[in-house]
Amino acid sequence: MKGLVFIVLMLLDSGQLYAEWEALEKQYQPTGLETLYFDPGTIHRERTRATLWQLTDLKWNSTTRYLSFKTQKEFDCEQYRVRVLQVIEFSRQMGTGRSASGYIESGNWQPVEQHSGNHVLWKTACGKR
Numbered sequence: 644m645k646g647l648v649f650i651v652l653m654l655l656d657s658g659q660l661y662a663e664w665e666a667l668e669k670q671y672q673p674t675g676l677e678t679l680y681f682d683p684g685t686i687h688r689e690r691t692r693a694t695l696w697q698l699t700d701l702k703w704n705s706t707t708r709y710l711s712f713k714t715q716k717e718f719d720c721e722q723y724r725v726r727v728l729q730v731i732e733f734s735r736q737m738g739t740g741r742s743a744s745g746y747i748e749s750g751n752w753q754p755v756e757q758h759s760g761n762h763v764l765w766k767t768a769c770g771k772r
Contacts (some may be wrong), residue, residue, distance in 0.1 A: 664698050664737070671760045676702040679760050683689050691721045691767035694728065697760075700736050710736045712745055716761075720769035724752045725761050 664680035666672070672679055676694050680698040689695045697714045704710055709732035730745030731738075755765045765771070 665759050667763055671758075671763050673760070676704075678702075681764055681767065685715075685766070688720075688768070688770070691719060693718045693720055693767045693770075695764060697764065698738055700738075702736075707732075709733055709743075710740070711738050712739050714745075716764065716768075717750075718755070718765045718768045719752065720765075720771070723755050723765070724753075725755050725765060726750045726752045 663682045663684055665683060667679045667681065678700045682696045682698070682699065685694070685696040692714060694717045697716055698711060699714065700711045701709075712730055712732045714730050715728040716725055717728050727747050727750060730747055732743050732745045734740035734742075753761075755761045
């Protein structure tokens with residue numbers, strides 16, 4: 644009986660682990676083996692810039708040792724562009740397991756493409772409708 648109670652508590656607790664991440668709408672998800680999420684609690688706006696955290700969860704990865712990664716992105720709300728500030732790779736799904744800093748390509752600004760995941764994140768972070 645104690646074992647059953649422990650399992651139920653663990654299942655309930657693990658649901659809390661993912662509560663902060665919201666999946667992007669289905670039409671903005673890449674096809675294949677990954678799902679994109681963002682954490683609305685991490686949105687920070689300052690003048691014409693906004694930042695947030697995105698989680699990319701991989702169902703399977705044969706090329707590297709990580710199964711998920713968190714990306715902090717900065718959006719320019721006036722210039723309609725985005726750049727990556729930092730990446731953290733995780734050995735397990737949903738941002739769990741061992742972590743390591745990921746590669747960032749100098750934080751160069753990129754245009755936000757219409758009808759993309761970054762477009763949805765830009766609208767969310769910048770408060771656009």
